[in-house]
Every structure is written in C-alpha cells, then in structure tokens.
Amino acid sequence: MEPLLTRYVREPNAFTLDFYLRHQGYEGFRKALAMTPDEVIEAVKASGLRGRGGAGFPTGMKWQFVDKKSPNPKYIACNADESEPGTFKDHLLMERNPHLLIEGCAIGCYAIGAKIAYIYVRGEFLHVQEVLERAIAEAYARGFLGRNVLGSGFDCDVYVHRGAGAYEAGEETALLESLEGKRAQPRNKPPFPAVVGLYNCPTAVNNVETLSNVPLILLNGAEWFAGLGPEKNGGPKLYCVSGHVRRPGVYEASMKITLRELIEGHAGGVREGRTLKAVIPGGSSVPCLLPDQLDTQASFDGIQKAGSLLGSAGIVVLDDTTCMVWLAENLLHFYRHESCGKCTPCREGTDWLHKILRRIEGGGGQLRDLDLLSSISGNVAGKTLCAFGDAAVTPVLTTLKHFRHEYEAHIREGRCTLPAPWRATRALEGVH
Amino acid sequence: MSFHPKMAYDATFQKSARPLEDEGPAFVYTPANRARFDEIVRRYPPDRRRSAVLPALYLAQQQQGYITANAIRHVAGLVGITRAEVEDVVSFYTMFYTKPVGTFVLQVCRTLSCALNGAERVTEELSAKIGIPPGQTDPSGTFTLLEVECLGACDRAPVVMVNDAWHENVKPGDAARLVDDLRSRGEAALSGCHHVIEQKR
Numbered sequence: 101m102e103p104l105l106t107r108y109v110r111e112p113n114a115f116t117l118d119f120y121l122r123h124q125g126y127e128g129f130r131k132a133l134a135m136t137p138d139e140v141i142e143a144v145k146a147s148g149l150r151g152r153g154g155a156g157f158p159t160g161m162k163w164q165f166v167d168k169k170s171p172n173p174k175y176i177a178c179n180a181d182e183s184e185p186g187t188f189k190d191h192l193l194m195e196r197n198p199h200l201l202i203e204g205c206a207i208g209c210y211a212i213g214a215k216i217a218y219i220y221v222r223g224e225f226l227h228v229q230e231v232l233e234r235a236i237a238e239a240y241a242r243g244f245l246g247r248n249v250l251g252s253g254f255d256c257d258v259y260v261h262r263g264a265g266a267y268e269a270g271e272e273t274a275l276l277e278s279l280e281g282k283r284a285q286p287r288n289k290p291p292f293p294a295v296v297g298l299y300n301c302p303t304a305v306n307n308v309e310t311l312s313n314v315p316l317i318l319l320n321g322a323e324w325f326a327g328l329g330p331e332k333n334g335g336p337k338l339y340c341v342s343g344h345v346r347r348p349g350v351y352e353a354s355m356k357i358t359l360r361e362l363i364e365g366h367a368g369g370v371r372e373g374r375t376l377k378a379v380i381p382g383g384s385s386v387p388c389l390l391p392d393q394l395d396t397q398a399s400f401d402g403i404q405k406a407g408s409l410l411g412s413a414g415i416v417v418l419d420d421t422t423c424m425v426w427l428a429e430n431l432l433h434f435y436r437h438e439s440c441g442k443c444t445p446c447r448e449g450t451d452w453l454h455k456i457l458r459r460i461e462g463g464g465g466q467l468r469d470l471d472l473l474s475s476i477s478g479n480v481a482g483k484t485l486c487a488f489g490d491a492a493v494t495p496v497l498t499t500l501k502h503f504r505h506e507y508e509a510h511i512r513e514g515r516c517t518l519p520a521p522w523r524a525t526r527a528l529e530g531v532h
Numbered sequence: 533m534s535f536h537p538k539m540a541y542d543a544t545f546q547k548s549a550r551p552l553e554d555e556g557p558a559f560v561y562t563p564a565n566r567a568r569f570d571e572i573v574r575r576y577p578p579d580r581r582r583s584a585v586l587p588a589l590y591l592a593q594q595q596q597g598y599i600t601a602n603a604i605r606h607v608a609g610l611v612g613i614t615r616a617e618v619e620d621v622v623s624f625y626t627m628f629y630t631k632p633v634g635t636f637v638l639q640v641c642r643t644l645s646c647a648l649n650g651a652e653r654v655t656e657e658l659s660a661k662i663g664i665p666p667g668q669t670d671p672s673g674t675f676t677l678l679e680v681e682c683l684g685a686c687d688r689a690p691v692v693m694v695n696d697a698w699h700e701n702v703k704p705g706d707a708a709r710l711v712d713d714l715r716s717r718g719e720a721a722l723s724g725c726h727h728v729i730e731q732k733r
Contacts, residue, residue: 173577185643185682195725218575223627224683226696227725259575264586264625267681281582281611283624299580342645342686349687384644414686416645427644434643434681440624524652 101328103352104336105312109196115231117238120199126244128315132207133252140211144314146322148334152189153179153270153307154383154411156400159314163304165294166212172301176208176217177279177293180308181263181270183222184383185434186414189338190308192350194221194228197312198235202258204311206245207318209256212304216257219308220275223264232260267438271486272305274440285442286486309338329355333399337413341367344374344419355399359389362398363417374419378502382411384431385491387498388418423518424503425510428495429457435492446489449480453496460507463514470507473500554630556600561610565591569610581611585621589628598629626680634669634676636714639693642679645686653704654690655679661708675711685725698725 108114108123117125132140145160166174178201182190194201205217221229236258239245247255261279268274269284276298278284297303313335317325326334333355339362342348346368353362359379363369370376378388381398386409389396396406403410418427432454441447453476459465477493484490500507509517561569569588576583588611592603599622601615608615622628629637640646640655655677659665662675669676685691688700692710699710699722713721 182684183682186645186686188684188686191684222684223625224693227698257575261575261583262586262590264589265627265680266625278586279583280580281585281613281621282617283620299577340686342689343648348645348689380644416648416686418648422648430642430644430647437681522648522650522653524656 101336101352101354104316105193105197105200105309105338106350106352109192114196115198115235117199117235117242120197124319125199126203126315128318129203129206129210129244130250131318132210133250133254137211137213140207140318143322144211144317147317147325148322148332149310149313149317149325150333150400151307152309152313152337152413154184154385154409156410159306159310162294162306163208163212165292166304167295167302168213170295170302172299173216174212174214175298175301175303176205176212176214176311177272177275177298177303177305178205178217178219178308178311179270179272179275179305180219180221180225180228181266181275182225182308182412183267183270183438184385184412184414185431186340186342186380186383186416187412188340188342189350189413191225191228193308193312193338194225195231198232199239200312200315201232201308202235202239202245204314205258206249206256207314208304208306208311210254212302214304215255216259218279218298219258219260220269220279221260221262222269223262226262229260229262236260266440267434268440268486268488271488274486275305276303283440285440286488288485330397330399330402333401337398339366339398340412340414341417342414343417344370344422345417346371353398355397355402357398358395359398359403359415360394362415363394367417370417370419374421376417377420377422378418378424380414380416380418382409383414384416384434385409385487385494386411387494388502390502421518421520421522423461423516423520424499424506425457425461426516426518426523428499429454429461431495432457432492435488435495439488439492443484443489445480445483446492449476449489450492452476453480453493457496460510461516463510463516465507465511467508467511469511470500470504554598554600556596556602559592559596559600559602559606561591561606562595565595573611582613582617585611585613585618586625589618589622593628598632600630632669632673635674636694636719637676637678639678639680639683640666641681641683641685641689641691641693643682646682646690649689650704651690654692654702654707657704657707658692658711661711674715688725694719694722697722699723700725 113119141163149159150156263269266284269278271286273287274284293303337355339351351366376391380388393406400410436450436454439446439450480489480493572587573584588607604618608618664670666677666679683691690702692699
C-alpha cells in the first residue's frame, strides 16, 4: 500500500501550510462543512475507523455517544501524550504533518458540535509543540480556524496544551484531569467522557493518528477507507518497529500485513548472527508473541486471535541476547515509576513486583517468589480504575508464562544467566 | 510492615516523600512572562483558569530554573487556586524541579527500546565522565544526570534529552564526547530531532 499518512514526511517543508494545500490539504474539511454533522459521523462510522491509541474502539461510535443535547459546550481532546514504551508514530505525524492533525481536529469539532479542540502534547515533545503552534497560527491566518471558518458560520479553535511528564496522562480521563490543571489521575467510569468529560462537558478523546485519518475518509470516502484493510480493520496503520532490528522506524501499511513482513521486510530483521527471541507487538503493555507466531496478521483482530493486542502498534523486537527477567524488571521499573498512585493495588503492587524482580535478576531470588509474582499480579489486574493495572502486570505474566525456565535458572544459579554486552556493567541505582 | 520478610519498606518506598519546597527569593513573573501567561490563560474558559497551572509553572521554571515555594505562591494567586493545590501538581509531574539543577540536565531514556540499544551503558559512561551518579548535579553546577522513562523516540535509541532538546542515537562510546561538546558549544552540540535537523540545513 502506498503510504497515505506519511506520504510526504520525508519531503522538505512538508509541515508548512503551503505544501499541505498543494496536496489536497483541508479539502476533507471543506467537504465536511458541506455536509451535516450527523452525515460526517455516519461517514466515519461507515469507514470502520478504529481508535489508534490502543483500545481500537470505533471512532464514529465514540463521536455518536457525545451528548449533543447537553446545554454545555462540547470539546475534542486530542491525546498526543504518546508515552507507551515502543511507540513513536504520533511524534512523526505531528512533527512532519501537523496540518493533517489540525484538519482532523477541525472536522471532529464540526461533527460533534464542539468549538474548541485541545491537543494534549507530552511535555518532553517541546519541539513538536513548536511545530504545532506554528501550523495552528498558519491555519488561523488563512481562515481554516477561528471565527466563521471558510464562510461556513462554524467557529473552531485549536489549542496546544503541554503536559509535564506523566505516562498516566495518556489515559483518557487522566488526560482530562491534567487538562483541568490537576494531577493526571483517572476518574471512575462511567460516566464516560462522551457524557461527562472536560469541565464536566461532553468530550471526545481521540488519539493523534485517529484524528489524522479523518480527513482521508472525508476526502476519499468511507468505502475506500474500509477497503484498505481487512474487514473491520480499515484504513492505513502506522507501525513503530524498534529494539533489536536493523532498520527501526515508523512504517505505514494496510493491516493486511503480517508481523513477519514488518519485522523482516521493512525493519530488516534482527542483526547479523542473531536470532529472534520474542516480539512485543503493541507497546510494553501487551503480552509477547513467539517467533512461530510471526505470520500473524498485524491487525487489531489478527493479533488478538494470536493471544496479544495491537495496542499502540509499538512493535519491540527482542533477539536472543535478551534476558527476559531483566526485561520484566526494566518494564516494571517503568510501571512502578509511572503508577499515578490513586489505586492501592497498582501503587503498591507495581512496587512489590519491581522489588521481587530486581531481587531475582540480582541472583537473590527464591522459587517461591515466582508464585508470589503471580499472586500479586492477580491482585492488581482488573482491580484498578483504569487499564494501567492490567498493563503493568502483563510483562510479568507473559515472561513467566513463556520463559519460566529463565526465572528458574536465575534462582538456581544465583545470578543473571543471560548478561548482554549492551547492558550495564555494574548495578546502577538511579534516583527518581 | 511487610508481608514478605525480604521486602522492607525502606527509604525509597515512599515515592511521594520529598523535601519541602525551598522558599527561595521573592518571586513575580517578569513583564514578558506575565504577558505570556495572560495570553495562555485566554485559551481556557474564564472560570477554568486552573487549566493554566502547567503552563504557568513552566514559565516560573524557565524564569528561575526551578520551582520554589514563592513561585508556587505566585502561580496560585494567578490561577486562583490554593498553594497546596499547586504543590499537589508540582509534586506529581516529573518535569518540574524543586531543587536547583545544572546548566545542562542530561536525561537518559532508560526504558526498554533504549535499554536494548545500550542506554544503561550510556548512563554509565556519562556518570563516569561527569563524576556523579544518576540523580545528582556536579559540584560546579554544570551537569545534572537523570534517568527518565520512555521519551517516545525508540527508533532513534538510545535518546538523551538535554534540557528541552534531544540528542539521538547516542552510542556509549560517544557519551563522554557529548559532555565535552556541551561544555564547549552548549546546546548547539545536540543532534536534535529530525525536524530540527531539517531546519538547520
């Protein structure tokens, strides 16, 4: 498939409005303005576009759930807090094709009856924020944003809001809390943001890649969009391949593609002399797949059938030098640090899990620790307000399931049985 | 108390335990920052000024290098919430410093994709070169070395963020040179991300 979202990302000045307008920029928005808001939602529904942030929920449905009868203003909150380890697609889109996202936000606002869209960019992406701010200023200057957009009578403002370093802000209700100037901690659901969202008003929270697909649907039609991928997995998809591969990067493809084509084809496979050990197909929060599952179709449904999730499509490739106990320890360090602290099982559980994993990795583990890991994991998963708890225990459970022998070897020999030259030569203890 | 004999609740357990904010010198925004704040606060509904607390804190940090109790007081007055509510936010987000930091804050991404490509070795090399463990600032106040979680640039791993700018594809062998380059050329020594590279051309 020809790239659509990333077609021009290597071109100089692809991020400018002039360039964008020369390549059908804001044409989708013009078409949307000629339709009724409900027709726009119908088109997005018919396209089968599914949320690209991780859950894969149909975008058209999400928009339809927005309470239009509410007397309160409506909002779009664009989730650009890309923080899932292994994911870097939105970064590229915003950096090189910011007008596509702005157009998507404007169409979204029109469809759900909102006047304001906030793009919540993670704090570390200052350079991305600068690109977006410049692009938004260009769009205002040419009348694509502001009062009475393109003479249609529709008002639309798009603002960038900079986060300040919190993975949890990527959870939709935590993002809204953060936008309201509070700690990024999730809310109880229901009510869902579509009914009670930002400032207690109906809000649609959409990922950057999701909104960037919307102009394509308006421009080329829902049927065309749906036909790009397998059934119920329509449209182009951005895959982030990183880890032990020759050519890490963002690759755009139809969801008909397999993991093998992505990893061995696009990304060039594992490095010389190495063999593939495992693949994490959807960001650090999903179970890993084994080399014999590489022919799995890299679609939401394909990967789910194989026992994992497409998630944010952050594909992390692990070669045979990777110690899976070390990997679990590395990821639990992440989750322990990023747990927002609101729900006790997650706040305490991630800390316990990390401590036990560090002990095993350091050679001080006991066999009964393995049961303890399973038991703690079972008391975290499904017992928290948001999906963080389930995500945090996944690296532990998936490595225990497929690589229990590595844990046992660590405990038996009292050391890491698979040290690698790319790891620290001595134990580092950072302060966080 | 712990349910497991080997799991003491040690000094590192309380993640939220942090020293009380430094009172610091008297703090008000410079006229330029005040104007910037007034512009930002207009992005939010008039009765929702609290939304501007993160941008307001960024401005304070830019002006003074770190967040003091006096800065918190000033921000609280401007956005119309209590000092405790501002401190609640400051203590949650990792990008606000409550202690002075070095001229260059080196933040090495330590999460999976960077680690698979040698981030732990990069931290070791930087630590040896500067002569401080991660989490500290060197005595001259030039460098602060931190390990941070995923920065979202896994295809250009390992990544080091220096202040707000990025330096990508850092090899452990190049880490020591980065320190020297920063000393002599400042942030111009950094590769930046793709977009910045293109603009320099």
